[in-house]
Amino acid sequence: MSSAKHTIISPAILYWGTPVVLVTSENEDGTSNIAPISSAWWLGHSCLMGIDAESKTTRNIIRTNECVLNLPSDSMGDYVNKLADTTGSNPVSDSKTSRNYKFVKDKWTRAGLHSQTSDFVTPLRIAECPVQMECRVVQINDLWKDLPGRSGLALAIEVRVLRIHILQNLQMPGYPNRVDPDKWRPLIMAFQEFYGLKDGKVAPSVLSRISEEKYRPLTGSDVTELLEDKS
Template sequence: MKFDPSELETKNVYKLLSGSVVPRPIAWVSSISEEGIRNLAPFSFFTVASRQPPMLCISIGPGVGARSGTIKDTLENIRSQKEFVINIASTPLGNEVQKSSENFAEEMDEFEEAGLTPIPSEKVKPMRIKEAPIQMECKLHQIIQLGSDHLIIGEMNLYHIQEDYYNGNYKVNFEKLRPLGRLAASYSESKDFFSLPNDAIK
């Protein structure tokens, strides 16, 4: 079978992409508005963009559902404040991740709605999630509009990891982390780890 994206509705192209590019890690992004309102939302179009300087990127699409066609609060906040935090969620935090993905009014605080604890960052204004095992403070490097979406590239200025999740020698304990990911519309847990001979994939 084959599909020509120019002949498909956007939602159907999205289904093919999100069901094929898997598993996808989740960037649990905390930001803050000009008025000081805390915002929290998960994004699975997320990866490392550069090693030196360390940069991360997330892709943010337009609002959906009741907010279809609108600009998401996360994008607005990063545009105006030029700072954000990428928190990494473990599987036990899945319910909180899902809650923070709901369409809340812009004046609502998703930390409160999801029952999470905001803690101060050191180099940026947006709060970190205390419960998240890993938090990365980022400053905006660039926003690139790509079709209907916006690619946000941020430089990581400070990395936080809870001691129980650190193996030493700058390595993360994946068995402890139990990273939460996305498989199309479903969630996934990475828990089986193995190596391949002459592994050159980076």
């Protein structure tokens, strides 16, 4: 047994480490907004995002029910930093003003990013991101309902992934629908700092013995029904 002792702390945030996501959404005038978030997790082909209720991205997603989740690689920290303290809302909210955010209308030019059209949703994809996921909203939930002073300030938005675009060099050889985890290098946010996965696997995984296809949540007919619902 380890002799190290535990202590009690109360951090302001609990960002233990999740991939950075650049969320693209459509503004009212048809232009695109880009916002970096770091509270997102996936199960099957669903994603749950934790996001500021008053942000421009949130309002866009609620209005259109669509977004694209773009995953930057660990070499894209500079792009994310150029967006980190910006907002598409004008005027800037009090909470973001207190954190020195500034309004930027054209975030593509600001960050030096380029757009690609999507297949099933209106928001654009970010060409520089090695993974891009076209998504539609399934459900929106209030967070912190048990905290009267903070209730309604953040939302948990569940989206369904309709289509995944990935760089070919990230595909596992011999498997048309698998990502090679030895090549995937996401940009990780942990306690407001950027990290990567360059050290590789640290131990064999028992779960890797199970065929990945056994976890597939949707059949071809399921996807067809989702897309037909929009038309």
